[in-house]
Amino acid sequence: MTGPRPTVLLVDDEPHSLSSMRMALEDEFDCATAHDADTALRKMEEEWVQVAICDQRMPGRTGVELLTELRERWPDTVRIIVTGYTDPAAMASAINDAGIHQFLTKPWHPDQLLMAARNGARLFQLARENERMALEMRYLASSAQSKLDKRRTALREGLGFESLLHSPQSPMKAVIAAARHFASFDVPVLLTGEPGTGRARLARAMHFASLRSDRPFHALNLAGLTDELALIELFGAKRGILPGGVSKVGLAQKSDRGTLFVEGIEHASPGLQLALWRLVEEGSFTPLGGQEVQTANLRLIAGAGVDLARRVAEGAFRADLYYALAVAELAIPPLRARRGDVALLAQAFLDDLAARHGKAAHGFAPEALEFLENWDWPGNLKELQNEVTRMLVFARGPMLGAELIGRPILQAAPSEHGADRSADAALMADGTLKDRVELIEMRILRETLTRHRWNKSRAAVELGLSRVGLRAKLDRYGIADPSGRVHEEEED
Structure with missing residues (x-):
């Protein structure tokens, strides 16, 4: 053999x-x-x-x-x-x-x-x-089997994405839309974002929306793990390495034909980065203490809490591993950039915690939601969940009021790091109020038109302008499609 x-x-x-x-x-x-x-x-x-x-x-x-x-x-x-x-x-x-x-x-x-x-x-x-x-032939078969039909149904419905709550105007909407699209393609994915933004939840949702949904999903967080322990957990160990003379099957082997989510990949040592590159590019690995190369057919999703591209530029992260993972790179926004989502998430946490602890709770008073939405949540989703938990513990009625909120949140002024800081350059620039407002307006116009591929009709609808009003503003600021294209159907 x-x-x-x-x-x-x-x-x-x-x-x-x-x-x-x-x-x-x-x-x-x-x-x-x-x-x-x-x-x-x-x-x-x-x-x-x-x-x-x-x-x-x-x-x-x-x-x-x-x-x-x-x-x-x-x-x-x-x-x-x-x-x-x-x-x-x-x-x-x-x-x-x-x-x-x-x-x-x-x-x-x-x-x-x-x-x-x-x-x-x-x-x-x-x-x-x-x-x-x-698995490969299911795409080509003229008469699909019932199991494939179930997978396609799950793919259409986005099984797992329903748990990612967001408002219609949330920046998470675009992230989830991209994640749904990438989920159906068997390619590596890199999820970036601050700790607590829900990278693991998004990775699991992508697994359930993929063709590997009926296969295992395993996750490992590299933060705090030694290099040897991380290698053992990921790739296993032969007899003689672990105490007691036992061997260990690693998550790469357990995830065969399924999905492996490696969180905190920025903490990987150079040796571990090389081993992960082999797993992504070649589908191969070697258990600790072994000599034989084993293979695994898995999909790797990686999570990072830092800008890996910057780490690559600084020489602190392997460029080949970064580009192997970044076939699909999705940046998850922090909770402070999701102001409209705080009320939805807080209510969902409350419903779950009330059922778990057997304590009746219906919702939040309006003034309580105002305080919660004003806070910047440096701990993101976990901090919000903890705050809702404490409010539920001390609540004496089914409606949670602002008096239950922790003092740091009640005493905080509007944060320096608000929901959307993209206009900071304009806000901090010198000049009159009129000049600074016009600078912001120019940026909004250009960004909206770019996102709509310079379709002026769609941009006007989103901005609440008439086509004549939009055209007047574009002429005023000298904004034009950089490609030089003219959309005849709009210019009639």
Whole structure:
């Protein structure tokens, strides 16, 4: 066999028989052993098992009962049973209940056991290749299967995005629209934004709206992790690295055919950055302490709390990893830039917390919402949730008033870092009020027209102007399409 050695789980309550099976297979397979069903289940959680070979007669649960549970929890693992009985009715029951791939009768020959394990490992590999091909062929099939129909329905409805609350005028609207679009394309994604802005929520929503939605979603935050611990969590470790002589399956392997979200990627060391680049570009990785290269078919979504492009320019982050991740780069705005969303989010937090703690609460008094919307929320969503939690704890009625809000928020003046600071240059410029207002107006006009691809009719509707009024302002400020195009349908 070529490539990484497959792992086989051997289950038998007789030590001599267990040792014999291991001796017959260990030249070609990594063998994990268990003397009963409970131990076997723990091994399945620790190892990535391709083939399970189990004796039928064991104390407690029988081999068929164990393999039946394996079929439910790890359906891809090929199941083989060793038995001294060949009763047709029992064999039919085992096939139906446990999905047995092959029966081996006692006494078995080492070559017979080795051939069965080889066939099982090959069947496991073929099943994975077939599933990968099926994922690609679903786009080309003329008659879609019912499972594909469900995935397309979930894609249209944007499963998961409904949990991301925002107002119609929120800057999150454009972010979510872009995320919905990228979700259906199997490309890496980089999510940037301050801590607490909801990068993990957006990553999960993109997973549920993708073709990998019925596969695992795993997440890891690199903040505070040592380089070795991060490598172990992501790529696993061979025996001898961890205390107790156990091996560990990493999240890259667990996320095979699914999505892996790596938060705080700016904290990755140079060595970890190289390993992540290999995972993105080649789909390969090596467990800590191992020599063999393994592969994983996953989608990587990365989260960063800093400007990675600036880190690249400063030489603090690998340029190749940044550009590999930034196929789709989405910047999540902080809560202070989402003034219209605060009331919606606060009410959603309140409903959830009231149900969780069993305390009736209907909403917020208008003056309470005014204070909440005036605060800049440096801790973003988590800080807002904490504040709503404290208000609920001290509330004596179903309507939460401003008196329940923490003193720092009640005493705060309007912040220097308001909802939209894009006009700071104009606000801080020298000149008369008329000149500074005109400067802001020019920027708004140019930005709106650019966003609407210089369609003056649409821009006029958004700005609440007539086409004649908009044209007069453009002539006054000398604003024109930089491409020189003239839209005849608008200029008639």
